[in-house]
Amino acid sequence: MQNDEEINILFIGDIIGKPGRLAVKALIGGLTEKYNPELIIANGENAAHGMGITPDIADFLFGLGIDVITTGNHIWDQKSIIPYIKSQFRLLRPANYPSLATGKGYGVFDLKSGRKAAVINLEGRVFMKGPSESPFMVAKGIIKEVCGEADAIIIDFHAEATSEKEALALYLDGEISAFLGTHTHVQTNDDAILPKGTAYITDVGMVGSRYSVLGTNKDIAIRRYLTGMPEKFIPEENNIVLNAVSITIDKKTKLSKNIQKIRINL
Numbered sequence: 001m002q003n004d005e006e007i008n009i010l011f012i013g014d015i016i017g018k019p020g021r022l023a024v025k026a027l028i029g030g031l032t033e034k035y036n037p038e039l040i041i042a043n044g045e046n047a048a049h050g051m052g053i054t055p056d057i058a059d060f061l062f063g064l065g066i067d068v069i070t071t072g073n074h075i076w077d078q079k080s081i082i083p084y085i086k087s088q089f090r091l092l093r094p095a096n097y098p099s100l101a102t103g104k105g106y107g108v109f110d111l112k113s114g115r116k117a118a119v120i121n122l123e124g125r126v127f128m129k130g131p132s133e134s135p136f137m138v139a140k141g142i143i144k145e146v147c148g149e150a151d152a153i154i155i156d157f158h159a160e161a162t163s164e165k166e167a168l169a170l171y172l173d174g175e176i177s178a179f180l181g182t183h184t185h186v187q188t189n190d191d192a193i194l195p196k197g198t199a200y201i202t203d204v205g206m207v208g209s210r211y212s213v214l215g216t217n218k219d220i221a222i223r224r225y226l227t228g229m230p231e232k233f234i235p236e237e238n239n240i241v242l243n244a245v246s247i248t249i250d251k252k253t254k255l256s257k258n259i260q261k262i263r264i265n266l
Helices: 017-035 055-063 081-087 135-146 162-172 218-227
Strands: 006-012 039-043 068-070 106-110 116-123 152-158 178-182 199-201 206-209 240-250 256-265
Touching (some): 006 152, 006 178, 017 039, 017 206, 055 081, 068 116, 106 135, 116 135, 152 162, 162 178, 178 240, 199 240, 199 256
Parallel strands (some): 116 152, 152 178
Antiparallel strands (some): 206 240, 240 256
């Protein structure tokens, strides 16, 4: 049972297409019962057949009990999401995109206890193609804005380079509750509480096939490497694994007491 002085947060890694969505549907009840989260966050930027997210899919995930959906470099792949994100404040795009981009990159959300948590979505710049501003500077500005209102601050940093993730996490250590990496789809083994109290993991992982290439059908991915020819990616449907993390945050300090990796094979 959750201590009144703690806040539990559940973060689900990149959801890959229909197989990932169905896995979340099958497992979210058990996860909620076991970890008793006040807020459930999931990265949904690959939820539409591995490329972007649609309004119907976002509504489906919200209907499962997910409170906030973060995204990344595939957010605009499905054009139908552009008008939707204008009015759906629980769907975030990276906050360090140009200021005139549609949607918001962060928000402060009500928890079940009446407390509040800020969720910030950022995208890396190393090996990434997006026209993004410095995540270091943007993060600092947002943290300054929300720190007085939020009892916890969680960042989803959607980035390729391990070095960029580690550098930004250590730069923000002690100013945020949790720093969770996404995008590379492979759960890393470096979950830790940083020296000043921020929970950290380089990558939460994905909800997709463990015998795939980042959730994609392995035969298609291998052919692309062998031939150099373009071919449409298709999510692999078998041997699905759900990767996530559970974080326990101290209400008084707003810093983390624990981070626990979750890995469930279906």
